[in-house]
Amino acid sequence: MLNQQILMQQLQQVRQTGPLVHCMTNDVVVNFTANVLLAIGASPAMVMAREESVPFARIASSLLVNVGTLTPELADSIKAAVIAAHEAGKPWVLDPVAYGVLDFRTRFCDGLLQYRPAVIRGNAAEIAAMGGQKSLSKGTDSLTSSNEVLECARQLARQHQTVVAMTGQTDYVTDGVSTYALDNGHEQLTRITGAGCSLSAMVAAYCAVCETPLLAALAALSHMGIAGELAAGRTRAVGSFAVALLDELDLLAQNGVQQLQCQQV
Amino acid sequence: MLNQQILMQQLQQVRQTGPLVHCMTNDVVVNFTANVLLAIGASPAMVMAREESVPFARIASSLLVNVGTLTPELADSIKAAVIAAHEAGKPWVLDPVAYGVLDFRTRFCDGLLQYRPAVIRGNAAEIAAMGGQKSLSKGTDSLTSSNEVLECARQLARQHQTVVAMTGQTDYVTDGVSTYALDNGHEQLTRITGAGCSLSAMVAAYCAVCETPLLAALAALSHMGIAGELAAGRTRAVGSFAVALLDELDLLAQNGVQQLQCQQV
């Protein structure tokens, strides 16, 4: 069983170590993702071109792959970087945005799974679709309750020997054997663009400093969830919420947290 | 004549319906546009690649086309998506950024007009250039007063059986027969990047829920204009204005408005 004390200690690690996180992410959230990583004390680098992604994957501490605005050129570059990271033993995180909704990105994600992502981070619809359930996705929003697809997440984790972090009203993290439920977070996180995508980048940052991908996912989701609660508590609408979220991510990385809502299920 | 009550009722529609808005827009404003659409309660999806734009145009409720950072690859993808939307009977909105200043994007916009945009949203210089007047554009800023090109807007609307929404100190919306002047708005909207571009995205969102493109354009411009006034009233400079603008767009979508300044001319 997870020791809450251990989890809280992880939240200091990123800021103390400053891991270099190689982000190959979508155009919509690339700025916000860089600012989120800087806020928690990581060093982001958005290196996307085929000419640079392989050498950079070898330099970086970990790699984030997000298929939100995939093109054929970017797909080639990502695949090469994933192979380089895999061969170099660097952890990489897959965010399968809108998996199951559009064939091009769905097939591409399928082709990456053989290179063993440390963590797959998605919403319930994406995880359900990856696990072979009929997708209920509407665009990038999840219409499936996390509970309904929890077994699906466990199977996906076991099948690919990875950790699945499935976010929703309650978040779940599972390696297929142990499963944890996290009740931090706030609905406002679904009303700004990039909260999920930048959470995946945080998972990549934590993968570079935590002992296991399971612990990394739990730490990243706790960090984001608690920051979301605090930010929602002191703002009245989405514009100031997004700003406050970055503030709270920063302050939590500096001061630590007491409000963890994480338990094994 | 427009009933103000009807217009005010439209402002509730996007939030209640949550239309899926397919955005093919420029790299500069893609994040802000997504956040604006989320703030008003729409569901944005920035699907740009040639491999995905056609199937997504069929799924989405409406389509936004913005040529601010056009490339040949993106042009191909946009054209295919516009044709798909047109054939599927989905409304699409054209934002002809810097039309008349640069040949490549100007010719591309010309080629799209046969697929009947529901609304063309531009500044006076862009509308004047589209209507065949010598462009007075300097970059993306408009140097022509909206009044001078009002007749030009009417002709453009009639010629392409569309609605033209021309923004400036006073905004005008016309279908070539009826013309409305809107006096909401604030100069600060011209001092942040993406206010015009995201307004066009809002028009696309409203097109998905309003009975007519004319009503959609009036509702979107009123929503943005009033939000701009309120945001300017409680901030002192551009950084906090942009944040407050998102807040006010969100709060107006939740609470409705009383301050409409829209009349037929």
Add this chain to the structure above:
Amino acid sequence: MLNQQILMQQLQQVRQTGPLVHCMTNDVVVNFTANVLLAIGASPAMVMAREESVPFARIASSLLVNVGTLTPELADSIKAAVIAAHEAGKPWVLDPVAYGVLDFRTRFCDGLLQYRPAVIRGNAAEIAAMGGQKSLSKGTDSLTSSNEVLECARQLARQHQTVVAMTGQTDYVTDGVSTYALDNGHEQLTRITGAGCSLSAMVAAYCAVCETPLLAALAALSHMGIAGELAAGRTRAVGSFAVALLDELDLLAQNGVQQLQCQQV
């Protein structure tokens, strides 16, 4: 020796003149850069495509080149625009992001130097690498103290008859003969994405209105540095700092400054 009065007068020039700044910059910071330029009163235009970059370089007042997310296509477009700007006598600024870390962008920057940038703006690691010193870069962060590479900056300026603006805890601006140290600024500027990249864009804006590139670099660095101090003084974390930074850039452009910390060394 620089007259502080003259430097303070420059800060009014951008806002009064509104130069059109052609930005060919990276995907991560393109939105923030546009907002920074608008905040100081410049007119930004992010024109990137090969089909448009050459004609636009001739229209614009100055050009910014930033290689942060370079691709082969963008490299072709940038090179053509640089040649067009050079031939038209328009000043251009080079921001050699992560020069020395990745071969592709390093070689590309080398190939541009023959077209005489008005200013090269980088951190100490980038300037050291450009000057031929073994790079100490870790991603985009500088690990070299500015002092250690000051002589390197002077040589680089002399060799390419340019101005080098090297930012760090103390900023240095040199044309190879005269060198100035600027002690404005704040550590928070290193904790948000795009502060350095948008500073380079500000240098391009100032190049369009100042008598010399040296004066332009000093003015831009002073403007950003003082805004950073003021913004840090009234915020507690990185999210609100970035918003406040835009506010202070705007207010300084309107009201002028008194707190210059710039002296010849």
